[in-house]
Amino acid sequence: MGPLAVDLQHLLCGLTAMRDAQQSLQEETLDPADWAEVERLATLMVSDAVRNLAGLRERPVWRTMPEDIRASFATPLPQGPTPLGQVLDGLRETVMTYPMGNTHPRFWAWFMGSGSYTGALADFLAGIQGSNLGGGDHAAVLIDRQVVGWLREMVGMPDSADGTLVEGGSAANLIGLTVARNAMAGIDVREDGVAAIPVPLRFYGSDQVHSCHRKALEALGLGNRALRRIPVDAGFRIDIDHLRAAIAEDRAAGFRPACVIASAGSVNTGAVDDLVALADLCAAEDLWLHVDGCIGALVAIAPRNAPLVAGLARADSLALDPHKWLHAPFSVGCVLVRDGARLRQAYATMPEYLEPAPRGVAAGPWLHHLSPETTRSFRALKVWMMLKEHGAERFGRLIDQNIGQARHLAELVDAHPRLTLAAPQVLNIVCLRYDPGGLDDVACKALNVEIMLRLQEDGTAVLSDTALAGRHALRVAICNHRTRLSDLDLLVSEIVRIGDALRPEG
Numbered sequence: 001m002g003p004l005a006v007d008l009q010h011l012l013c014g015l016t017a018m019r020d021a022q023q024s025l026q027e028e029t030l031d032p033a034d035w036a037e038v039e040r041l042a043t044l045m046v047s048d049a050v051r052n053l054a055g056l057r058e059r060p061v062w063r064t065m066p067e068d069i070r071a072s073f074a075t076p077l078p079q080g081p082t083p084l085g086q087v088l089d090g091l092r093e094t095v096m097t098y099p100m101g102n103t104h105p106r107f108w109a110w111f112m113g114s115g116s117y118t119g120a121l122a123d124f125l126a127g128i129q130g131s132n133l134g135g136g137d138h139a140a141v142l143i144d145r146q147v148v149g150w151l152r153e154m155v156g157m158p159d160s161a162d163g164t165l166v167e168g169g170s171a172a173n174l175i176g177l178t179v180a181r182n183a184m185a186g187i188d189v190r191e192d193g194v195a196a197i198p199v200p201l202r203f204y205g206s207d208q209v210h211s212c213h214r215k216a217l218e219a220l221g222l223g224n225r226a227l228r229r230i231p232v233d234a235g236f237r238i239d240i241d242h243l244r245a246a247i248a249e250d251r252a253a254g255f256r257p258a259c260v261i262a263s264a265g266s267v268n269t270g271a272v273d274d275l276v277a278l279a280d281l282c283a284a285e286d287l288w289l290h291v292d293g294c295i296g297a298l299v300a301i302a303p304r305n306a307p308l309v310a311g312l313a314r315a316d317s318l319a320l321d322p323h324k325w326l327h328a329p330f331s332v333g334c335v336l337v338r339d340g341a342r343l344r345q346a347y348a349t350m351p352e353y354l355e356p357a358p359r360g361v362a363a364g365p366w367l368h369h370l371s372p373e374t375t376r377s378f379r380a381l382k383v384w385m386m387l388k389e390h391g392a393e394r395f396g397r398l399i400d401q402n403i404g405q406a407r408h409l410a411e412l413v414d415a416h417p418r419l420t421l422a423a424p425q426v427l428n429i430v431c432l433r434y435d436p437g438g439l440d441d442v443a444c445k446a447l448n449v450e451i452m453l454r455l456q457e458d459g460t461a462v463l464s465d466t467a468l469a470g471r472h473a474l475r476v477a478i479c480n481h482r483t484r485l486s487d488l489d490l491l492v493s494e495i496v497r498i499g500d501a502l503r504p505e506g
């Protein structure tokens, strides 16, 4: 035998020995040894989940977590196994018993959806189906594309628009503003970076814009100061004359006015900027119009209130949030860009390890060209299943229902001698204060905060608060398909009862 054959024989002996050693170890998998047992546990889990939702109204909206439950979340890393049944039992007493509360009919804090059973089933099925939505030729990608198309249709954007599903509204706004920056920079920002932008860019929004826009401007390398906050009118809408003057002033000072961020439903009060006037202004001044429609974009499908967001579809880019008024379980946001090619231009890359193939799974559309993410979740499935089950019209009616409920609440507040509306009610947000008279701002705020906290601790209702023109207000955002008018009647009587008991004598 030659030296090469001897080496080969050595190698083969070595490999055989390694294989024998491995076989003496157990080969492992994460799949259960007993599928029937897993099926039994999963069935129990689903029954629990149904009972949980069916009994929601009877439970407190929120409750203080006892110390022993809190401590259960600080245990060390488990090195060994625990039977799944035991893990699920623990979960029932801890995680499932102490939710945030936003699925409850009397949760009206901040602005979030109240979830849906079908959406939850979809999240489960999305995990079982297991696809990576970075792209490829498979069913999940087509559903993702279809959902983006449906959302585009719901807000009335043209066929030329394209978009992508993302984590939430903040990510959607960040992407929209990125496309705006790239379009307005006058250079290839992707290649040369923001330092090469010849004329510094200015973005504009009202002083009511959501905080995610500040984070976006920071992430874009333009800095917070590049976002000019314009004062609002008595309805908390951007003051267009002020905006026009600011644009002229900036041009004269050597800036390039680049983009107006319109609020279609502002986070504090639900105010809708005059979208038609802003679209006209942007067209005349050659600015990009980005609409933050995380609250109000879907009002476009509400038959009674759609005129409130007229002009929405003229946006160059639009952020919306299906995990708010479509009640998809967290999380899913969406950005749409009128000229879809611009979205692709902002993110498309062609690394050698992701080249499309002529046939097979790698021949499908690559969705990672539409956002900064590579791996993407199958979040489209929950929106798809919910829209299939209920139809878009029911969601439109539910949006009208919430706005009608907000009007009812605003009327109750207006009619009560010790309650004051702190802002006009337009959409589904009501800002109010309990004000018995004779209190300064500090005392009035302390009293209202105490009312808000007692409502939570009693498990009656969860509201949040804010400041409007420097004055504290309670804020009730009714983005909830389980709320009934009687829940709002209860809210008003409880605010007054607690306020009356707390207010200083006099």
Ligand SMILES: *Cc1c(COP(=O)(O)O)cnc(C)c1O
Binding pocket: 111, 167, 168, 169, 170, 171, 173, 210, 212, 265, 266, 267, 292, 293, 294, 295, 321, 333
């Ligand atoms: C909720 C909201 C956002 C942020 O969206 P997330 O889904 O929370 O990231 C942005 N703008 C407005 C007006 C919002 O209401």
